[in-house]
Amino acid sequence: MKSRFLFYTLLVAALLTLPVALFAGGSTEAEQSEPEEKILRIGLRKLTTIDPALGANDPEVMFNRLQYDYLVEILPDGTLEPSLATDWEISEDGLTYTFDLRSGVTFEDGSSFGAEDVVYTFERLVSEGSSIVGLMGQNEDGSATWTVEAVDDLTAVFRLEEPNADFLYGVASRFAMVLSSESEAVNEFGDGEDTYASFNGTGPFILEEYAVDQSARFRANENYWGGAPALDGIELVFFDDDQSQLDAFRSGALDFVIKVPDDLVPALEQVPNATVLTRATNTHPVVRVRTDEGSIGEDVRIRQAFKFATDRELINLDALDGAGTVANNDPIGPTYGELYSPQDNREHDPARARELIEAVLADGTGNGYVVEVDGEARIEIPFYVGDTFEYGLVAEFLQQQWRESNIYVELNVVPENVYYAEGDNNWLNTQLGMTAWGARPTPQEYLSVAYTEGAAFNESRWDNEELARLAREASRTAEIDARAALYDEISGIFLESGPVIIPYFRPVVAAHADRVDGIVLHSFPGRTDFTGVDLR
Amino acid sequence: MAEKDYAEPAAHAAPAPGSAPKRRSRLRTAITANPLAFIGAAGVVIFVLLTLFGPLLAPYSYDQIIRGTDIGGETRRALTSRPPSADFLFGTDQRGRDIFSRMLWGARETIGLPLVATIISVIIGSSLGLFIGYVGGLVDDIISRILDSLISIPAMVLALVMISTIVPLLSASGSRLIAVLGPSNISLTTVIVLIYVPIISRIARSATLSVRDRGYIEEAKLRGEGTMHILFRQILPSVLPALVVEASLRLSYAIILVTSLGFLGLGVQPPSPEWGRMVLDARTQISEAPWELWYPVLGIAVLIISFNLMSDGIRRLLRNEE
Numbered sequence: 109m110k111s112r113f114l115f116y117t118l119l120v121a122a123l124l125t126l127p128v129a130l131f132a133g134g135s136t137e138a139e140q141s142e143p144e145e146k147i148l149r150i151g152l153r154k155l156t157t158i159d160p161a162l163g164a165n166d167p168e169v170m171f172n173r174l175q176y177d178y179l180v181e182i183l184p185d186g187t188l189e190p191s192l193a194t195d196w197e198i199s200e201d202g203l204t205y206t207f208d209l210r211s212g213v214t215f216e217d218g219s220s221f222g223a224e225d226v227v228y229t230f231e232r233l234v235s236e237g238s239s240i241v242g243l244m245g246q247n248e249d250g251s252a253t254w255t256v257e258a259v260d261d262l263t264a265v266f267r268l269e270e271p272n273a274d275f276l277y278g279v280a281s282r283f284a285m286v287l288s289s290e291s292e293a294v295n296e297f298g299d300g301e302d303t304y305a306s307f308n309g310t311g312p313f314i315l316e317e318y319a320v321d322q323s324a325r326f327r328a329n330e331n332y333w334g335g336a337p338a339l340d341g342i343e344l345v346f347f348d349d350d351q352s353q354l355d356a357f358r359s360g361a362l363d364f365v366i367k368v369p370d371d372l373v374p375a376l377e378q379v380p381n382a383t384v385l386t387r388a389t390n391t392h393p394v395v396r397v398r399t400d401e402g403s404i405g406e407d408v409r410i411r412q413a414f415k416f417a418t419d420r421e422l423i424n425l426d427a428l429d430g431a432g433t434v435a436n437n438d439p440i441g442p443t444y445g446e447l448y449s450p451q452d453n454r455e456h457d458p459a460r461a462r463e464l465i466e467a468v469l470a471d472g473t474g475n476g477y478v479v480e481v482d483g484e485a486r487i488e489i490p491f492y493v494g495d496t497f498e499y500g501l502v503a504e505f506l507q508q509q510w511r512e513s514n515i516y517v518e519l520n521v522v523p524e525n526v527y528y529a530e531g532d533n534n535w536l537n538t539q540l541g542m543t544a545w546g547a548r549p550t551p552q553e554y555l556s557v558a559y560t561e562g563a564a565f566n567e568s569r570w571d572n573e574e575l576a577r578l579a580r581e582a583s584r585t586a587e588i589d590a591r592a593a594l595y596d597e598i599s600g601i602f603l604e605s606g607p608v609i610i611p612y613f614r615p616v617v618a619a620h621a622d623r624v625d626g627i628v629l630h631s632f633p634g635r636t637d638f639t640g641v642d643l644r
Numbered sequence: 645m646a647e648k649d650y651a652e653p654a655a656h657a658a659p660a661p662g663s664a665p666k667r668r669s670r671l672r673t674a675i676t677a678n679p680l681a682f683i684g685a686a687g688v689v690i691f692v693l694l695t696l697f698g699p700l701l702a703p704y705s706y707d708q709i710i711r712g713t714d715i716g717g718e719t720r721r722a723l724t725s726r727p728p729s730a731d732f733l734f735g736t737d738q739r740g741r742d743i744f745s746r747m748l749w750g751a752r753e754t755i756g757l758p759l760v761a762t763i764i765s766v767i768i769g770s771s772l773g774l775f776i777g778y779v780g781g782l783v784d785d786i787i788s789r790i791l792d793s794l795i796s797i798p799a800m801v802l803a804l805v806m807i808s809t810i811v812p813l814l815s816a817s818g819s820r821l822i823a824v825l826g827p828s829n830i831s832l833t834t835v836i837v838l839i840y841v842p843i844i845s846r847i848a849r850s851a852t853l854s855v856r857d858r859g860y861i862e863e864a865k866l867r868g869e870g871t872m873h874i875l876f877r878q879i880l881p882s883v884l885p886a887l888v889v890e891a892s893l894r895l896s897y898a899i900i901l902v903t904s905l906g907f908l909g910l911g912v913q914p915p916s917p918e919w920g921r922m923v924l925d926a927r928t929q930i931s932e933a934p935w936e937l938w939y940p941v942l943g944i945a946v947l948i949i950s951f952n953l954m955s956d957g958i959r960r961l962l963r964n965e966e
Contacts, residue, residue, distance in 0.1 A: 375932060
């Protein structure tokens with residue numbers, strides 16, 4: 109009996125001692141090993157595309173801007189700053205833009221950066237159908253109204269058919285990352301050691317490993333022309349939903365998260381050792397109906413009915429706790445300062461909305477979306493919504509509000525990467541949808557890429573000749589007051605016949621762990637610059 | 645343990661057959677014999693009553709966003725994330741909806757849809773199982789292999805694939821009937837039927853195999869009874885107990901499947917009060933307004949435990965009767 113007691117005592121002692129011994133050994137080893145690498149871990153939603161010319165959303169832009177540089181950089185406050193172009197000159201007639209390029213810059217494969225790369229990059233934007241060509245100048249057939257040529261190795265010249273006050277913003281746009289003209293492909297996976305050879309940028313980080321829909325790991329580019337980044341690397345971790353992303357941040361598995369929806373902000377503020385960043389922006393949800401032949405909004409009275417049916421002020425209070433700024437039902441918000449003018453907006457008037465719907469039913473112009481139920485005219489239609497920010501919540505509030513106006517919608521809230529992917533009910537095709545539009549440095553970009561006939565992102569298929577004329581005139585007008593007057597007229601057209609409801613402009617919210625130094629949140633969070641970021 | 649419990653009635657004095665005291669005594673005995681099963685059965689009865697009459701008891705509609713002005717206040721704002729109180733027994737959710745009302749309305753979707761789907765599965769599955777078990781031969785071999793291949797597909801994977809393909813097709817059909825029934829409800833029911841028919845068929849088949857060669861079946865054949873008569877009047881009563889146990893178990897699995905799909909955001913869309921969907925909607929509020937999560941989670945747990953306890957009790961009862 110005694111020997112058995114002794115045996116068990118020794119066994120328990122051995123079991124207790126073993127982990128201590130192992131742990132002690134481990135720590136000795138750790139003390140002798142190299143210092144831990146400084147890897148910044150960023151949480152993002154999944155990527156829809158990895159082509160720099162086409163990736164419009166924050167995750168895609170962030171994925172690419174780590175590896176590539178812009179010719180001209182847009183700072184968080186909207187001002188322009190030299191990047192791969194050291195200087196530029198605009199001719200007096202506003203038709204020629206000459207860019208002096210930075211010398212001594214090399215791509216990851218060792219080839220030198222030069223004017224031919226600029227030509228290749230911008231011609232590729234046109235050939236790939238990038239939406240930004242609309243802002244830079246585009247004909248109805250999709251071709252550009254400008255050309256670009258290499259005058260010498262370090263000088264690139266753009267020639268425009270007509271002046272464009274926003275052309276520089278096009279050159280600096282989030283799509284216009286400079287690519288190597290010598291690359292056989294752009295962001296395509298190769299074999300073996302060449303897996304990431306076509307991810308060939310001049311940027312501060314180099315792609316090391318990309319697991320689709322899971323993560324992407326980058327190492328610092330020691331030869332970066334702007335000086336080696338303080339970080340050793342960056343890891344992007346992709347999530348299906350914001351809650352999982354927040355949980356990962358809370359657990360310490362992430363250092364930086366962007367685009368936090370309003371309902372998660374209180375929980376975010378309780379995360380210890382973390383700093384919440386907020387920036388007022390022109391970010392907004394666009395509730396839009398299609399206006400082309402046979403569509404729900406072909407009859408302008410339906411567009412007006414949706415506006416009368418919507419109490420935007422209440423949506424801002426209910427969904428965003430009043431943190432947003434109630435919008436004009438057009439995309440030009442107060443962050444544009446003098447270019448913004450408040451409109452005499454459509455008040456919430458369900459009775460008026462019902463009258464309009466009745467009139468459409470009587471005239472038979474509802475294209476099958478206006479039906480008679482129990483002797484009353486009503487709109488019945490599916491409503492597709494990408495689950496960006498709190499927009500799913502907004503959709504539920506709208507669903508309730510609209511019923512009073514006899515608008516009955518069947519909600520389909522889908523993940524962001526599904527809503528923006530190919531599909532019959534994606535953001536460009538659905539009859540009634542809600543799309544997330546981020547901040548743009550100039551309001552002209554919204555008009556050029558989303559609200560003119562033939563524009564790449566004209567999701568409502570709106571074709572208004574007067575608006576197109578005014579938008580074109582605004583693009584040629586650099587003088588602020590004259591431009592503001594044009595935008596005021598444009599806002600009036602949106603008010604009268606626009607196919608969109610824009611309930612509010614919202615701030616963007618991000619957060620970083622306190623061990624992160626030097627992050628300045630960009631108004632378009634995907635463009636946040638990490639070259640000056642360090643970890644304590 | 646069960647044998648011991650069932651032995652107890654012999655110790656009591658038995659009143660005259662059919663009298664009220666005897667019935668009470670038998671009930672008491674049965675409850676004492678398997679109290680958990682009766683707790684489960686009582687729970688199931690309550691949930692079924694909720695399914696039938698819940699909406700009548702609900703103070704608000706499941707999708708009504710309650711504003712300050714609705715309860716005599718001045719604010720037009722939605723009364724979002726209010727804790728449980730006299731005005732709102734279970735509190736309100738992030739959209740300003742009464743959670744108590746949503747729970748009552750949601751019982752219908754959470755229980756009703758799996759119940760209907762399970763009944764359809766049992767009818768189709770048992771008919772098929774009886775038929776192939778009785779006929780046997782090549783027909784049995786072919787159909788059994790097809791059913792086996794369906795069983796080999798994981799339920800959740802099949803559900804995800806079916807929902808992502810069926811719902812868009814149904815939504816695009818433009819049929820008024822589909823619109824009324826709801827594409828999500830139709831696709832969920834289809835998924836459950838597809839998953840459960842092979843399982844129930846297999847059970848009905850094996851039960852049929854064990855009785856088809858018995859004397860009374862041979863006798864019925866000799867009497868010249870038709871196949872349908874033999875299947876449903878002679879064999880079905882013998883296999884019914886096994887089917888009842890399986891059906892009650894399948895129902896609890898169907899509830900888990902529907903609530904799981906609701907939690908994944910598939911199947912039902914907002915503002916559905918289906919309890920799985922309620923958990924999904926409330927999970928962002930776990931630290932701010934945890935009561936939004938408590939009630940649907942508790943509801944699902946109690947519901948499934950009730951069905952399992954009842955199913956277990958039925959199985960024991962039938963085993964003891966045998």
